[in-house]
Amino acid sequence: MKWVTWEYIVVDRMASTWLIRRFIDPQAEFIFIPAGQKPLPEGAEPFDIPGVKYSHHRGHCTFHSLLKEYKLKDPVLSRIAAIVDEADVVQKVAVEPAAPGLDLICRALRRTSSDDYEAVRRAQVLYDALYAELSADENPVP
């Protein structure tokens, strides 16, 4: 399936491309368009674009909306959603100390990537690692 989003991906869109490839659509093909460009390309599912289904809703990030829509109940994914939420959406209450760090690292990764496709590949490494680390937190060795 084809997925489309605005170019220059950072924390939420990086996390979302990773989630889509790993948990929703392993064959996912991504298309990046300039912010605000309309109409959206036909035959591609839009995400993290204002007003579409997989986007910010009720003060939550796109990653969070994808989890909800695809009914992914993995507690590690919920934890990543909480961190991305705080990194990407301006929140009053903050309980995830990793959030500002993740935001910074994602911006840094994008800045040093030659294009969004490279950013997607590098984000896979980052979020795979994050998932593994948080899984260890969820299932501590007795």
Next chain:
Amino acid sequence: MADWLLLHYKLPSEPSAPRVYVWRKLKRLGAVLFQDAVWVLPQNPRTLEQFQWLAAEIREMGGETALWQAQLTLKDSREELVREFQAQSDLAYAEILEQLDRPDPDLEGLSRQYQQLSQKDYFPSRMGQRAREALLSKRGGLS
């Protein structure tokens, strides 16, 4: 790329919750309300994205909004605007410095406040540097 982002919006007067929600979000982003007319942020990829999302949220809540990318044509108006941003941050940093002078200050809470502030301190002021140094000097330990 234009230097500034301008956000203008109108929400129904009732219910009041969405109005309060938007206003708080603008304050948390550190936007400046210029001449009681338009909310301003310096443009970078992050502020652009945040304002785009806020505009989408305002529409979702039944409001009207427009978001512009803008450039100032007079040099002194840029300086005036930057001063407004700095004054806003200075006020909040001064509050931290004042708290630090009191006996037994809440260092954890104040450093969190400092971190949040520094994320929206777009034109770093000397007051911010002072607050940072004051916090670090209270950290104690051996140097």
